[in-house]
Amino acid sequence: MREKSLVSHLGASLLAGLCLTDSLIAAGSDWDFSWNGEIYGYMSSMDLIEDSLLNPDNQIAQLPEKSASAEMRFNLKAEWEMLRMSMRPILLAQENRNEFDTWQERDAYLSQWQIRLQAAPSLGLSGGREVLNWGPGQFCSLASPFYFDNGRNNPLRELSGVDNLRLLWAPNRSQSLSATWITGSGHDQADIWRDTWLLKAEGRGDEWAGGLVASGTPGLETFAGLYGQYTVNDALLVYVEASSSTLPETLLSPSDETQPFRLESPSQRRTDALLGTSYTFDSGQSLIFEYIHYGHGYDAEEAEAYFDRAEASLLWATQALAFSPPILGQDYLYLVLQSNPLETSGYWRLMETHNLTDHSNKLSAYGEYQVSDSITAFAFAEISEGGVRQEFSSLYRSALTLGLKMALP
Amino acid sequence: MKLYLQWLLTAILFLANGQVIAEVDAQQLLKTADHARGGGLPGIVWEIDLTTQKNDKLTDTQRLEVRAVDDASVAETLEPSRFRGSKLLQVGRNMWLTRPGLSKPVPISSRQRLSGQASNGDIAATNYALDYNASLDGEETLDGEPCYILELTARQKKVTYDRVRYWISVSRNVGVKAEYYSLSGKLLKTARFEYGNSIDYNGRLLPFISMMTIRDALIDEVTTMKFGTVEVRQIPSAEFDLGAMQ
Numbered sequence: 001m002r003e004k005s006l007v008s009h010l011g012a013s014l015l016a017g018l019c020l021t022d023s024l025i026a027a028g029s030d031w032d033f034s035w036n037g038e039i040y041g042y043m044s045s046m047d048l049i050e051d052s053l054l055n056p057d058n059q060i061a062q063l064p065e066k067s068a069s070a071e072m073r074f075n076l077k078a079e080w081e082m083l084r085m086s087m088r089p090i091l092l093a094q095e096n097r098n099e100f101d102t103w104q105e106r107d108a109y110l111s112q113w114q115i116r117l118q119a120a121p122s123l124g125l126s127g128g129r130e131v132l133n134w135g136p137g138q139f140c141s142l143a144s145p146f147y148f149d150n151g152r153n154n155p156l157r158e159l160s161g162v163d164n165l166r167l168l169w170a171p172n173r174s175q176s177l178s179a180t181w182i183t184g185s186g187h188d189q190a191d192i193w194r195d196t197w198l199l200k201a202e203g204r205g206d207e208w209a210g211g212l213v214a215s216g217t218p219g220l221e222t223f224a225g226l227y228g229q230y231t232v233n234d235a236l237l238v239y240v241e242a243s244s245s246t247l248p249e250t251l252l253s254p255s256d257e258t259q260p261f262r263l264e265s266p267s268q269r270r271t272d273a274l275l276g277t278s279y280t281f282d283s284g285q286s287l288i289f290e291y292i293h294y295g296h297g298y299d300a301e302e303a304e305a306y307f308d309r310a311e312a313s314l315l316w317a318t319q320a321l322a323f324s325p326p327i328l329g330q331d332y333l334y335l336v337l338q339s340n341p342l343e344t345s346g347y348w349r350l351m352e353t354h355n356l357t358d359h360s361n362k363l364s365a366y367g368e369y370q371v372s373d374s375i376t377a378f379a380f381a382e383i384s385e386g387g388v389r390q391e392f393s394s395l396y397r398s399a400l401t402l403g404l405k406m407a408l409p
Numbered sequence: 410m411k412l413y414l415q416w417l418l419t420a421i422l423f424l425a426n427g428q429v430i431a432e433v434d435a436q437q438l439l440k441t442a443d444h445a446r447g448g449g450l451p452g453i454v455w456e457i458d459l460t461t462q463k464n465d466k467l468t469d470t471q472r473l474e475v476r477a478v479d480d481a482s483v484a485e486t487l488e489p490s491r492f493r494g495s496k497l498l499q500v501g502r503n504m505w506l507t508r509p510g511l512s513k514p515v516p517i518s519s520r521q522r523l524s525g526q527a528s529n530g531d532i533a534a535t536n537y538a539l540d541y542n543a544s545l546d547g548e549e550t551l552d553g554e555p556c557y558i559l560e561l562t563a564r565q566k567k568v569t570y571d572r573v574r575y576w577i578s579v580s581r582n583v584g585v586k587a588e589y590y591s592l593s594g595k596l597l598k599t600a601r602f603e604y605g606n607s608i609d610y611n612g613r614l615l616p617f618i619s620m621m622t623i624r625d626a627l628i629d630e631v632t633t634m635k636f637g638t639v640e641v642r643q644i645p646s647a648e649f650d651l652g653a654m655q
Contacts, residue, residue, distance in 0.1 A: 036493045036509075075494055075509045088509065111510075116653075121645040124653070133513040134651065141513065159512045168653070170646040173481045173500055178652060202651065206480075206501035209651075231502045233566070234519040280518035340521045341506055344469055344492055374490050407490035 030080055035409075037074035042156070042378075042403025043067070048396050053310040053388050054321045055395055060314070061321055063395070064096035073111075073158070074408075087113035090158070109187040112161040124168040129161035129186050132198070134211065135227035136239035137274045139290050139334040139353070140327075143225035143241045145215050146193060148326045156366075156380055156401065160187045176202045192248050193217060207231045213243075220266050221246045235280045242273040247296055251323035255301040257308035261319050270295030284340030290333070297330040303358050307389040328391040329357030345370050353392070360386030360393055374407040435545045435559050438577055440538035445583040445604055446618050447534030452478045452644035456487070457532055458635040461525030465629070469524045475532050481649045482533035484523075496654050499529055507654045514654050519569060525632035526598055526623040530569050532634070537561060537575070540568045548579070551586060555579040570597065583616055596626040608641050 044067045048058050055061045072091045077084070092107045114128030135143040142148075146162055163184035170176040182196035198215035210228030217223070223246075229239035250267035276290040298306055306328065310317040333356060338349040348367040355361075364382045371377050380401040386393035440449060447453045454476050461469040472488035486495040494509040497517075504521075505514035523529050537543075541561035549556055561573040572594070576586040587600045605619030621634045647653055 036490065038491075073510060118645055118647060121643065122647065124645075124647045131512060135513070136516045138515075147512065158510050168647055168650065170650050173478070173646050173649045176647070176650045176652070200652075204500050204503060207503070209500070209503045229503070229516055231518075234502075234569070237516055237518060239516065278516070278518065280520040282520065284521045286518065286521070341515065341517065342497070342521050342523050344471060344489060344524070370491070376491055405491075407493065409490070 032079045033077070035074065035076045037072060037408040039406045039408065040069065040071040040073070040156075040403060041405075042069050042071075042401055044069070044399065044401040046396050046399045049388060049393065051388060052395055053307050054317055056314075056317070058098060058100075060318050061395070062098060062100060065098045067094055067096045069094040069403075082118040084116045084118075085114070086116075109160070111158060111187065122169060122171045124170070125166070126168070127165045129163050130166075131159045131161045132164065132180065133159065134200075134213075135225075135241040136229045136237075137227070137241040137276060137290065137292075138288055138336060139292055139332065140274065140294075141241070142243045142272045142274050142292075143211070143213055143227040145196070145198070145213075145217070145223040145225070145243075145245065156378075156403075162186045162193055174204045217248075220248065221269055237278040237280075239276045239278075240274065241276075242271070244269060244271045246270075247325075249323065250296060250325060251319065253298055253302045253306040253309070255305050257305040257312070261309060261316060261323070263319075263323060267296060272296065284343065286336075286338055286340075288334075288336040288338070290335075292332040292334065294325075294327055294330055294332070296325050298325070298328055298357065299330055300357050303328055303391075304389070307394070327355075329355045331356035355391050358386070358390045360384065360390035362392040371404070376405050376407075378403055378405065433545050433557060435543040435557075436538060438557060438582065439541070439543040439559060439561070439575070441582045442575075442577050442584045443535050443538050444610070445616050446602070447477055448536040448538065450478075450534065450608075450610065450641050452476070452642055453534055454638075454640045454642065454644070455636050456638045457484075458637065459524055459527060459532075459632065461527075461630065461632045463525070463628070463630045471524055473532060476644050476648060477534040478644050478649075479534065479536060479539075483648060483654075484529075484532050497523070497529060498649065498651065498654055499533060500649055504529060505651060505654065514651055525630055526625050527632045527634060528569050531621065531623070537573070540564060541573060543575075546574070549576065551576055554581075554585065556585060581616060583618075598626050599624050606636060606639050608639055610641055 046065055048063060048065060050057055070093045074089050077086045088111045090109055090111045094105045096103055110129060112129050112131060114126055114130055116124060116126040118124050133141050133144045133147045135141055140148050147159060162182055163186055164180050164182050166178055166180040168176060168178045178200045180198040182193045185191045185193045196215055196217040200211055200213045202211040208230045213225035215223045225243035227241045229237060231237055246269050247267040249263060249265040252262040252264050272295050273293045274290055278286050278288045280286040306320060310320040333354040335352040339347055341347060346369050351364040353362045362382060362384050366380045368376050368378045382399045384392040384397055388394060443449050457473045457475060459471045471486060473484045473486055475482055475484045481500045484497045486492045496507050498505045504517050506517050507514040519529060542564055543559045543561050546558045546560040549558055556576040556578055559575040559577060561575055563571050570589040571592040572590040574588040575584055577584050583604050584602055589597045591597055600621055600623045602618055603620040604616040606617035607614050608617045617639055618636050623632045
């Protein structure tokens with residue numbers, strides 16, 4: 001049995017929330033308290049590739065082939081005049097199984113929390129653990145230094161916040177400026193963002209919105225990011241995200257496959273960009289198309305050498321798996337067809353990702369169906385197309401998750 | 410001679426009636442009517458119970474809390490419970506949706522309607538006086554109540570409807586009926602308004618919207634919005650900041 005975190009953490013988050021509630025009720029004050037939550041139960045199955053070069057016979061990663069999960073996600077909120085407190089505790093219990101082992105994971109943590117004071121109509125102060133993620137990009141978030149995969153590839157995945165103190169100045173509805181100090185990387189991460197500063201300026205007009213981001217992390221060069229969107233008409237939206245950055249570490253894959261991998265820390269400065277457009281039909285369904293250039297990824301020769309090395313040695317395969325960039329290639333296309341996300345009766349989303357560097361494909365689908373007022377059934381499926389030397393088909397052929405979620409109270 | 414006198418009298422009456430119509434400042438009338446639907450106020454917070462019926466069958470119910478100023482609004486879903494905490498932010502023509510647990514706000518289009526016939530603009534404050542040029546197009550008695558009929562034409566392409574015919578009560582100065590048309594002149598939907606609420610604004614008690622019923626012109630679909638717990642107050646700009654949405 002593997003325990004991901006101390007069992008004593010279990011319930012600590014909820015306890016904190018309940019204490020907060022009790023204190024507020026005891027105070028008998030004008031606090032406006034509210035809470036809600038969701039209970040998830042889902043089962044996942046993954047069809048692993050036995051002759052994978054990165055994970056032969058699942059010996060290296062020992063990925064679960066089957067898993068059953070129960071999860072509780074709560075939202076607690078208390079407001080009193082200009083003061084607002086919120087927290088999002090999460091409790092997770094999971095049983096995983098593969099041909100080697102069966103093991104359990106339990107985790108309880110505050111995914112997000114915040115204390116916010118509206119000190120003046122245009123000035124807000126806040127502290128807590130927040131998901132500092134922005135920009136219109138769906139495939140990835142290039143304009144935020146903290147998150148790359150924003151979870152859109154897997155709608156079940158929940159991002160956890162980074163610990164921060166923030167000052168927000170919003171003199172009017174079309175402009176805002178925020179200064180943020182990161183005090184820690186939040187839950188269950190290497191503490192790589194501690195003592196990061198971040199400045200963000202946002203502007204909004206009738207048809208456009210955009211922002212500029214600059215941040216500095218000890219040991220890394222300054223991050224510069226931008227994002228913007230333009231509403232052409234009531235159906236068409238065009239948008240962009242871009243950044244120039246160095247990563248805390250990156251695995252270099254020289255084109256000459258006889259050379260070993262080299263871990264570079266920090267990485268060279270690279271530029272990433274995302275161009276996207278969304279078209280909404282009269283029915284409310286929308287078609288989204290994105291092109292992504294990821295400067296920190298491998299070109300075709302480097303990607304080929306990456307798999308050659310993994311094939312040559314189990315040690316190199318381990319390195320390849322452990323330190324690879326978040327996406328292997330440099331150029332991607334991402335296509336989404338989705339139903340109107342505002343509809344309360346159900347939601348579906350089809351996603352196709354094409355790696356232009358190695359030409360592998362991944363087709364994903366997510367759907368929600370309203371069973372009753374509080375219960376929703378959901379399913380998430382992925383199918384990969386390509387060979388073992390291609391990114392999307394390097395580890396598994398397909399994956400399926402089926403589950404139910406129940407809204408509380 | 411008698412015939413000439415009759416014509417003369419008719420002409421005088423016609424001109425006199427025209428003079429009365431011309432004296433009505435259509436734009437000012439529209440601005441006053443906007444107040445009763447949240448327009449031109451420093452800020453408004455209200456709860457909306459929204460139901461949609463299609464072919465006499467209930468297809469959707471939602472309860473929302475809306476905070477709105479001018480062209481900006483934030484609508485937070487209170488019911489159904491599975492959508493509680495979802496927020497829809499609108500600033501100008503820009504709209505974003507976020508939910509607890511979502512990694513970041515998602516931009517959405519005005520074609521992605523909130524429910525049935527209710528567009529996202531219908532839950533926000535109404536500012537027809539800013540978005541449309543108004544002209545008087547006659548008078549009509551509606552349910553026993555004399556009304557001016559205003560013809561509204563969009564000042565710019567950004568608005569949801571290109572043309573609106575708007576019935577404003579002569580005695581109450583509130584909009585009681587509207588017809589919404591496309592650019593090609595096709596009737597898209599009609600709406601009726603009731604004013605059972607009141608607000609205290611600038612020391613005066615003003616009638617305020619309590620119900621809006623929207624019917625599709627082509628299909629049998631009706632969306633009803635009931636407006637409750639209306640509060641007029643300043644809303645900090647930061648509440649319309651994307652960063653404050655999550």
